[in-house]
Amino acid sequence: MEIKAGIFVILGIALLSTGVECIPRRGLSSAATVFDITQFGAKPGGKKDSALAMIRTWNKACKSTEAAKMVIPAGKFLAGEVVFQGPCTAPKPIVIEIRGTLVADSDLSVFTSNYWISIEHVAGVEVTGGGTINGRGEDVWKFDAGEKIKNAPLLPVSLVFQAANHSKIHDIKFVNSKGFHMKVSDCTDFNVSKLHITAPGDSPNTDGVHISGSTNVNVTDLVVGTGDDCVSIGDGNTNLLVTKVTCGPGHGISIGSLGKRERETDVNGVTVRNCTLIGTTNGARIKTYRASPQLKASRIIFEDLILDNVTNPIIIDQDYGSKKKGQPSKVAISNVHFRNIRGTAAIRKPAITLTCSAAVPCKGVTLANIDIVPVEGADGKLKPNSCLNAKPVFKGKQNPGAC
Numbered sequence: 080m081e082i083k084a085g086i087f088v089i090l091g092i093a094l095l096s097t098g099v100e101c102i103p104r105r106g107l108s109s110a111a112t113v114f115d116i117t118q119f120g121a122k123p124g125g126k127k128d129s130a131l132a133m134i135r136t137w138n139k140a141c142k143s144t145e146a147a148k149m150v151i152p153a154g155k156f157l158a159g160e161v162v163f164q165g166p167c168t169a170p171k172p173i174v175i176e177i178r179g180t181l182v183a184d185s186d187l188s189v190f191t192s193n194y195w196i197s198i199e200h201v202a203g204v205e206v207t208g209g210g211t212i213n214g215r216g217e218d219v220w221k222f223d224a225g226e227k228i229k230n231a232p233l234l235p236v237s238l239v240f241q242a243a244n245h246s247k248i249h250d251i252k253f254v255n256s257k258g259f260h261m262k263v264s265d266c267t268d269f270n271v272s273k274l275h276i277t278a279p280g281d282s283p284n285t286d287g288v289h290i291s292g293s294t295n296v297n298v299t300d301l302v303v304g305t306g307d308d309c310v311s312i313g314d315g316n317t318n319l320l321v322t323k324v325t326c327g328p329g330h331g332i333s334i335g336s337l338g339k340r341e342r343e344t345d346v347n348g349v350t351v352r353n354c355t356l357i358g359t360t361n362g363a364r365i366k367t368y369r370a371s372p373q374l375k376a377s378r379i380i381f382e383d384l385i386l387d388n389v390t391n392p393i394i395i396d397q398d399y400g401s402k403k404k405g406q407p408s409k410v411a412i413s414n415v416h417f418r419n420i421r422g423t424a425a426i427r428k429p430a431i432t433l434t435c436s437a438a439v440p441c442k443g444v445t446l447a448n449i450d451i452v453p454v455e456g457a458d459g460k461l462k463p464n465s466c467l468n469a470k471p472v473f474k475g476k477q478n479p480g481a482c
């Protein structure tokens with residue numbers, strides 16, 4: 080909180096010191112008033128920091144009384160931490176059109192929170208424009224401590240939507256985030272579509288899209304290849320639909336990790352449908368921490384998935400985390416359906432691994448029409464399916480057979 084106040088104080092000084100009011104241009108083809116960041120001091124070229132100019136532009140667009148569109152034009156714009164905050168007076172949606180490339184500062188000390196760009200407490204934002212959000216993670220991935228160092232700071236997420244109801248993002252490219260590429264937190268009615276997200280397969284914690292605390296979120300038409308989950312679904316989500324995601328390299332499409340922190344809330348209603356996973360470590364995955372608080376994850380469907388050389392095609396892992404061995408997870412998993420999942424697997428693991436909790440065994444798990452064979456050229460067989468603390472119901476085709 081202090082940090083954000085600080086930014087606005089600096090902003091106020093910047094506005095006073097320039098003393099010039101910018102006159103926004105009217106767009107020719109659209110009714111919205113255009114607020115172009117170069118009118119507010121942003122400079123292309125990728126050398127001068129444009130964060131304050133972007134915040135000033137947003138504040139003008141936000142406080143507009145007419146339909147507003149903030150434009151990041153063609154060119155390369157360098158920026159440190161940026162907060163676009165509501166509530167706004169402009170009619171919905173406020174469009175943020177990224178035509179050029181936003182490039183993050185590579186100096187970690189300019190990021191005082193765990194994000195680079197945050198859009199928060201505003202309803203009806205639309206981020207689009209075909210441009211690129213480049214996190215420049217390659218300069219800082221070496222500082223990612225994972226779980227090795229206690230309380231190590233997480234590297235900043237490139238773009239966070241926090242309490243941004245009735246909003247959407249589409250037609251944007253993300254590359255090389257420092258931490259996650261984007262996060263949807265505490266949002267209701269949110270669409271994520273037509274994103275292209277890339278980072279190297281060995282980059283740490285570079286999840287594509289992470290969703291938590293949100294209701295009615297649709298994620299569709301993504302191409303994601305990163306060093307971590309393509310789509311990760313955290314706690315507190317209700318009614319999520321993930322479709323037409325092509326994932327790889329990466330860790331697959333995952334619900335979890337759940338149960339790491341004390342005050343997490345349930346996951347209720349997630350459908351992952353019509354996705355393709357290529358060379359990922361997991362396909363359809365649910366993972367929960369050992370020694371977790373009590374929590375529920377239910378009404379989960381993974382269906383119509385095509386796999387190509389996936390290491391753990393179908394996996395529930397309730398024995399996750401590096402610590403507290405022997406203390407079972409208390410995340411109760413129920414009503415989970417894996418259907419129409421076909422393709423090839425790497426040979427090191429079973430096609431189906433259900434490692435449920437001894438404290439709260441999985442309930443109501445079905446597997447229907449599963450057809451998974453070793454990837455072509457693999458010299459060996461899949462390990463036998465493994466089902467622990469689960470009594471799944473098998474229906475239709477099962478290749479390899481049941482547990």
Ligand SMILES: *[C@@H]1O[C@H](CO)[C@@H](O)[C@H](O)[C@H]1NC(C)=O
Pocket residue numbers: 200201202242243244266267
């Ligand atoms: C977003 O929607 C939720 C659920 O309807 C509501 O509780 C919350 O106050 C809304 N947030 C904002 C910033 O409008």
Ligand SMILES: *[C@@H]1O[C@H](CO)[C@@H](O)[C@H](O)[C@H]1NC(C)=O
Pocket residue numbers: 245246247268269270297
């Ligand atoms: C999300 O997209 C669907 C169409 O796919 C549309 O009907 C809906 O209004 C959109 N929701 C938001 C919040 O933009």
Ligand SMILES: *[C@@H]1O[C@H](CO)[C@@H](O)[C@H](O)[C@H]1NC(C)=O
Pocket residue numbers: 268269270295296297320
């Ligand atoms: C998500 O998609 C479903 C089914 O297509 C639709 O009913 C729902 O309104 C969509 N949600 C949003 C937030 O647009």
Ligand SMILES: *[C@@H]1O[C@H](CO)[C@@H](O)[C@H](O)[C@H]1NC(C)=O
Pocket residue numbers: 353354355383384385
């Ligand atoms: C997704 O759905 C489309 C249209 O129904 C279909 O052509 C395509 O093969 C499906 N892809 C997967 C991975 O199931």
Ligand SMILES: *[C@@H]1O[C@H](CO)[C@@H](O)[C@H](O)[C@H]1NC(C)=O
Pocket residue numbers: 358388390425454455456
């Ligand atoms: C399958 O993936 C493994 C790594 O998980 C890789 O070593 C192997 O070359 C891949 N095989 C094919 C046929 O792509």
